[in-house]
Amino acid sequence: MIFAASCTEKKPEPKYLVLYYTQTGNTKAVAEEFQARLNADIDAIEATVPYDGDFQATIERSGKEREEGILPEIKPITRNIADYDVIFLGYPIWFGTYAPPVATFLNQTDLSGKKVVPFCTFGSGGLDSSVKDLKAKQPTADIQNGYGVRAARLSRIKDEIDRFLKENGFIEGEFTKLEDFPQQHPATEEEAAIFDAAVNGYPMLNAKAESVSQRTIPGGTEYLFTAVPLPREDNPDAKLPPMGPVKVYVTVLDGQQPEFTQVIR
Numbered sequence: 053m054i055f056a057a058s059c060t061e062k063k064p065e066p067k068y069l070v071l072y073y074t075q076t077g078n079t080k081a082v083a084e085e086f087q088a089r090l091n092a093d094i095d096a097i098e099a100t101v102p103y104d105g106d107f108q109a110t111i112e113r114s115g116k117e118r119e120e121g122i123l124p125e126i127k128p129i130t131r132n133i134a135d136y137d138v139i140f141l142g143y144p145i146w147f148g149t150y151a152p153p154v155a156t157f158l159n160q161t162d163l164s165g166k167k168v169v170p171f172c173t174f175g176s177g178g179l180d181s182s183v184k185d186l187k188a189k190q191p192t193a194d195i196q197n198g199y200g201v202r203a204a205r206l207s208r209i210k211d212e213i214d215r216f217l218k219e220n221g222f223i224e225g226e227f228t229k230l231e232d233f234p235q236q237h238p239a240t241e242e243e244a245a246i247f248d249a250a251v252n253g254y255p256m257l258n259a260k261a262e263s264v265s266q267r268t269i270p271g272g273t274e275y276l277f278t279a280v281p282l283p284r285e286d287n288p289d290a291k292l293p294p295m296g297p298v299k300v301y302v303t304v305l306d307g308q309q310p311e312f313t314q315v316i317r
């Protein structure tokens with residue numbers, strides 16, 4: 053079904069601020085796409101002592117800070133939050149939630165009454181869990197639907213952000229409204245093979261598809277799998293606690309390889 057988001061009355065344009073933290077540039081790329089599409093102001097949250105080591109060094113420093121209950125200091129934000137109606141707040145997912153410099157920002161800033169649109173980048177997932185944490189942290193802010201994308205799928209952000217902004221009424225234009233996923237059924241061999249192809253080689257996700265449902269999306273099919281972790285012996289490298297069943301979204305665009313879009317733990 054094609055929907056057109058349009059307004060007949062001319063309302064004054066809201067003032068948008070895109071505010072983000074990035075360590076390796078992925079969230080910055082998403083932030084800049086939102087900024088360009090909304091003609092927004094943009095600002096970055098920066099740690100006073102940057103997390104500038106490699107992945108392992110960052111895991112170690114932030115893991116230690118988490119254990120000790122320490123949050124990093126951040127530099128002052130140059131924009132004045134009070135000047136804006138809508139804040140697009142972007143962050144990488146670290147340990148299942150927004151990265152610590154954003155936690156520091158949220159400790160220092162009261163977003164009461166502001167519309168806040170969360171967005172994030174991640175290796176496998178974390179939009180839902182981080183938005184839940186954000187709502188708990190700022191219960192009087194008006195937290196809107198969020199957007200999340202895997203670091204491995206940044207090439208898709210133009211189309212996805214276009215759709216996200218239309219679907220959520222931030223820009224006008226036609227978009228196809230997606231049907232809900234129907235009830236899941238046990239995965240067939242063919243469907244399990246789609247799951248395996250999508251998660252192939254992703255070390256954090258050593259799991260087997262159990263049940264699935266699917267829906268049509270523009271240019272292809274989207275699957276929602278429920279998967280169960282395989283025994284740990286099969287996955288000696290993963291230094292992760294055992295996990296319960298996970299939900300895995302997989303997209304198959306016509307003529308292309310299956311790719312997973314997010315994991316919900």
Ligand SMILES: Cc1cc2nc3c(=O)[nH]c(=O)nc-3n(C[C@H](O)[C@H](O)[C@H](O)COP(=O)(O)O)c2cc1C
Nearest residue numbers: 074075076077078079144145146147148175176177
């Ligand atoms: C310390 C650390 C912890 C991370 N934890 C997670 C995680 O829990 N889940 C996940 O999907 N990705 C995780 N990642 C991957 C990042 O979310 C991903 O690479 C992100 O796109 C980085 O964004 P940036 O380039 O804007 O810094 C982690 C990365 C780091 C450095």
